[in-house]
Amino acid sequence: MKTELQRLQIKGTVLQSGDAGYDNARKVWNGMIDRKPALIAQCTNADDISECVKFARRHNMNVSVRGGGHNVAGNAVCDGGLMIDLSKMKEIKVDAATKTATAEPGVILREFDAATIQHGLATTGGTVSDTGLAGLTLGGGLGWLMGKYGVTADNLLGADMVLADGEKVTVDEKNHPDLYWAIRGGGGNFGIVSKFKYQLHSFGPNVVAGMILYPMEQAKAVMQFYREYARSMPDELMAYSGFIVSPDGMPVTFVLPAWLGDLKDADKHLAPLRAFGTPIADMITEMPYTALQSILDAAAPAGIRRYWKSGYFTELTDELLDIVLKHVATRPSPLSPVLFFHMRGVAARTPTEATAFGNRRDQWDSDIISQWLDPADDEKNITWTRNFWKEIEPLTDGVYVNHLGSDDDPRVANAYGSNFERLKAIKKKYDPDNFFRMNNNIKPA
């Protein structure tokens, strides 16, 4: 089979079990994922991808698609099928004159940011720099710049895609507008993107940002202050928060603001936060945008074991805070953060029907990110997460599709709300057999 796939003039390498590089290629960010594809095709261009799709069809093989490999459920890797690995496709082209960029699907966020910011340009990305641009964009893309410029998908001008029958198409406002709508939030359900085109914005290079850490005794008061503060500021101010354990083993509450506007206005907008409470440390400082883009990297090392639960909260009520604080106090692993990402500004104000990305409003995307090292600790960490989740789930309103975990299939509809029916119809038109199903799956209507 491997020889047959290679004979199709695939320029990239085809790997199977026993080949050097096979085990490395099937590794993803979540160390719990240990799947063994029959074949891994490391594609180099759209033709390779198209050949892979046709090959998998002929052989009735399950297919998974790997961009940056960050999806927590490990959807990038299949057991026994064909893994279409795009991680070698890394071309980025920036056109400073039109403030646009194209990027291939193997690009990770830090590569994209580095390429654009040298032209004084940026667009919304995520918060951890080795996340894949492909999966992030197709699911929406929540990041520091979403208040100013919308989610990443709002800045997607078009894409080159390979459809479920292997056909190569360009998708934008004029060509396949239904598909263009669907891939801005609908994930990898409709085809494989071989190139993305983005709108960039004049930005940076510096921002003012940094964590403020507080002892847990102040946690509730800090969060009560934070929930008002985060909403009272202009779109240029983003503030996330959460609960972590410091490297020296002390559980702490943090607020992480970023001023993304004119640097001379930073102090004025950050002052109320900096004056609140009695922090252990205030690390706010001017820094390059690329440093902000990697500020949470250390909290998310690749390859360790994880289990996630996530949902949106329109209010950080006292009831919610009490439940969160109760569970945070018994967290079995010090590596497990509980995070609140504030969605606001343009991301929240853009009409829901403008793109497939659902659930737009001023709200918090909250994540219980259980992380641990020893497989012997799987059960206790998963149980803790599930018990915690059981208590806060009734307070959620929808979910961000890119934060769905391995056992969240029934929640996919909650990620889209009123856009779900339209997505199912577009899925039926472009992928009636549900060929692309190793994803947060939208079944054809």
Ligand SMILES: Cc1cc2nc3c(=O)[nH]c(=O)nc-3n(C[C@H](O)[C@H](O)[C@H](O)COP(=O)(O)OP(=O)(O)OC[C@H]3O[C@@H](n4cnc5c(N)ncnc54)[C@H](O)[C@@H]3O)c2cc1C
């Ligand atoms: C530590 C961490 C931090 C994160 N932070 C953020 C954040 O700040 N903001 C945010 O919005 N999200 C964030 N996420 C979620 C992230 O957006 C998703 O995990 C996303 O799927 C990552 O994309 P990827 O390309 O790395 O994933 P992969 O695991 O490679 O792919 C995930 C899925 O995307 C689809 N896909 C990937 N590439 C293509 C393609 N070229 N064509 C079609 N389908 C494709 C496939 O269905 C695939 O199964 C974070 C995730 C992690 C683990």
